[in-house]
Amino acid sequence: MSLSRREFLQMLAIATAGGANLGSLSIAQASNNIYNVPTFGNVSLLHYTDCHAQLKPIYFREPNINLGIGAMLGRPPHLVGNNLINHFNIAKESPLSYAFTYLDFVEAAKRYGKVGGFAHLSTLVKQLRAQRPGALLLDGGDTWQGSATSLWTNAQDMVDAQKLLGVDVMTGHWEFTFGADRVQEIIEKDFKDKIDFVAQNVVDKEWGEAIFKPYVIKEINNTPVAIVGQAFPYTPVANPKFKIPDWSFGIREEHMQEVVNKARSDGAKVVIVLSHNGMDVDIKMASRVTGIDAILGGHTHDAVPAPLEIKNKSGKTLVINSGSNGKFLSVLDLDVKNGKIRDYRFKLLPIFSDLIKPDAEMADYIEKVRAPFKEKLEAKLAITDDLLYRRGNFNGTFDQLILDAMMQVKDAEIAFSPGFRWGVSVLPGEAITFEQVMTQTAITYPTSTLNEIKGDRIKDILEDIADNLFNLDPYYQQGGDMVRVGGLQYSINPTAKMGKRITDMQLNGKALSANKKYRVAGWASVERQPEGGKPIWDVVTEYLKQHKHVKISELNVPRIKGVLRNPGFEFN
Amino acid sequence: MTSTSIKRRTFLKGSLASSVLGVAIGAGVLTPRMVLAAWPKSAFDAKNVNDTLNALYSTTNTSKSSDIKIKAPDIAENGAVVPITVTTGIKDVESISVLVEKNPQPLTALFTMGSNTEGFVSTRVKMGKTSKLIVNIKAGGKVHTASKEVKVTIGGCGG
Numbered sequence: 180m181s182l183s184r185r186e187f188l189q190m191l192a193i194a195t196a197g198g199a200n201l202g203s204l205s206i207a208q209a210s211n212n213i214y215n216v217p218t219f220g221n222v223s224l225l226h227y228t229d230c231h232a233q234l235k236p237i238y239f240r241e242p243n244i245n246l247g248i249g250a251m252l253g254r255p256p257h258l259v260g261n262n263l264i265n266h267f268n269i270a271k272e273s274p275l276s277y278a279f280t281y282l283d284f285v286e287a288a289k290r291y292g293k294v295g296g297f298a299h300l301s302t303l304v305k306q307l308r309a310q311r312p313g314a315l316l317l318d319g320g321d322t323w324q325g326s327a328t329s330l331w332t333n334a335q336d337m338v339d340a341q342k343l344l345g346v347d348v349m350t351g352h353w354e355f356t357f358g359a360d361r362v363q364e365i366i367e368k369d370f371k372d373k374i375d376f377v378a379q380n381v382v383d384k385e386w387g388e389a390i391f392k393p394y395v396i397k398e399i400n401n402t403p404v405a406i407v408g409q410a411f412p413y414t415p416v417a418n419p420k421f422k423i424p425d426w427s428f429g430i431r432e433e434h435m436q437e438v439v440n441k442a443r444s445d446g447a448k449v450v451i452v453l454s455h456n457g458m459d460v461d462i463k464m465a466s467r468v469t470g471i472d473a474i475l476g477g478h479t480h481d482a483v484p485a486p487l488e489i490k491n492k493s494g495k496t497l498v499i500n501s502g503s504n505g506k507f508l509s510v511l512d513l514d515v516k517n518g519k520i521r522d523y524r525f526k527l528l529p530i531f532s533d534l535i536k537p538d539a540e541m542a543d544y545i546e547k548v549r550a551p552f553k554e555k556l557e558a559k560l561a562i563t564d565d566l567l568y569r570r571g572n573f574n575g576t577f578d579q580l581i582l583d584a585m586m587q588v589k590d591a592e593i594a595f596s597p598g599f600r601w602g603v604s605v606l607p608g609e610a611i612t613f614e615q616v617m618t619q620t621a622i623t624y625p626t627s628t629l630n631e632i633k634g635d636r637i638k639d640i641l642e643d644i645a646d647n648l649f650n651l652d653p654y655y656q657q658g659g660d661m662v663r664v665g666g667l668q669y670s671i672n673p674t675a676k677m678g679k680r681i682t683d684m685q686l687n688g689k690a691l692s693a694n695k696k697y698r699v700a701g702w703a704s705v706e707r708q709p710e711g712g713k714p715i716w717d718v719v720t721e722y723l724k725q726h727k728h729v730k731i732s733e734l735n736v737p738r739i740k741g742v743l744r745n746p747g748f749e750f751n
Numbered sequence: 752m753t754s755t756s757i758k759r760r761t762f763l764k765g766s767l768a769s770s771v772l773g774v775a776i777g778a779g780v781l782t783p784r785m786v787l788a789a790w791p792k793s794a795f796d797a798k799n800v801n802d803t804l805n806a807l808y809s810t811t812n813t814s815k816s817s818d819i820k821i822k823a824p825d826i827a828e829n830g831a832v833v834p835i836t837v838t839t840g841i842k843d844v845e846s847i848s849v850l851v852e853k854n855p856q857p858l859t860a861l862f863t864m865g866s867n868t869e870g871f872v873s874t875r876v877k878m879g880k881t882s883k884l885i886v887n888i889k890a891g892g893k894v895h896t897a898s899k900e901v902k903v904t905i906g907g908c909g910g
Contacts, residue, residue, distance in 0.1 A: 415828040416904060427834075429824045643905045654825045655902050677881070 220514030223314035228477030231325025236293035236532035242571035256481030262746035278529035295505030298537030319477035324353035327617035352411030377408025405447035457658035465489035582665030584722030591700035598660030626712035819897035839870035853882035
């Protein structure tokens, strides 16, 4: 059943009334439209992040497993499903529940439709800007990567879309996987006098000199506002360093403090960090670095309906994470007087594509960009009987499909697929298009691999990745999910120490032997691969064409220990 | 001790500021052999932290200091060359040692400081795996210490 626009608005009115704590909407206003956000104060910032090049509306299922360990236990963003809607007073079965959780996903997706899309985003940005003169539009990065067209146009489709959308400032992560030269070329040519690319934590390896502007100061209604950039600190670890051989990253907390101080002494009355740290890292940073008013963050793809107020030595910092895949737009309104923020209002607005009239200019642009590739993009490869999705700490169904494809096509006993947090969802009964496969796989180092790896080394790999996800200190986390595993079964205790988390490794009911070699398929290796290897999307396409129907009979999720009553865990 | 492993690790002695010496070695002006006269072989050969401390200071008694700052990445971008910087406000520093706890031979660098030298050294260390980085500073007959965990990971799979 799909709703008419009128019915949808009525549902929203009821839902928002139930979720009175969610923001500043009164019942009367809610019955009007969630997108009529009352104006407030004199400094406004709009923020989207991690859209992963999704120009068109999509489905995106939020996780049912997003564990918080140690101090992160039960704290946003580590709340899923019912725990999340209860915490933020969101009504069950409402449109907001659909936007923020996995609950009744298929049913809700059919009722409330697709989310995101740049033409829809553009309409909303224009409307909010008209009400908020001087508002800045900030892009948190992971914009250039994630679609077939962005890969085939070498990010040009997204760069031009950003310009058309009116982005003012951005920072980056996956942008760097297009290589240092391409990043510099875009900044020097396309972005010149239009978009500022900022990052305080990227330096020349040899001399330690800044590669990008650490921050920019923009006047909003006569208030100087500094936007400090924080690129993804572990780009050369999590992605191939040969793409950016001369650059060094890192969190660089001390330098962040110096930069914030410098921005203040340059006259900034408001300091905003545009961050690609991931939310747990942002929370820790906010507790240690002083003088930041708000961190508008991304990377971990957490759609958190309200800001966290994090205390530090000199005051407090708002920490915000604005979701992913074009699903959300954050609106932060600040009331600034005499150099002090007196109060604020915040909304994380879901982009319900059925509710917003697409902007004609952007819609035309998107069609034009897609035209040369249309046939290839829309090729139907197979029908899925099950919901396909990726996001979550462990295997999603789309990962399972990729793993099954790798094991069959590469004739492997075990398969590994990276714990990326991007990639759209496909509803049961829908045809899987090549474009959808590309939303899961479109990277600049896509070669599929087959290696013989010894059992003890396989354990080391799993332990290493688990520690990147579950280390008690967020500064040691990299912000991806656990590697997806096919064939191999194991148990994991996220609360255990590094080296002790992974146990009971089995293959076909037999314990994995430390000294035996196994045939392991993978893709997205961060090491340079020989030319001519088969890209992962060809492996998946070959499998889909052969099978025609996809049914995920078993999701190979590990046995998870030590997380009883963790509000970041719900059974689907 | 082979000449390669000596080159990989650092032993610097002199009345010059250590960073100047570092540059001289890097530029090939001064070869490591030239400063090897007093190479503390037993300390560089030691296989664990306690043996290293005993060889260097004849004691394993060290006192934790908040006046030693170690600047190093939380996660190494390349375990083979991890840049570190040590600064301290401790007065009359005689020497600074840098140990990588989990390396087969933990002692990675030893800087013997001349009088009136600023408490600052910067070097690159090699780390086989995730480990604690331990810095010891000898001053006023005491050994002050501080440490920082540096993670060396296999890589891949981020966000």
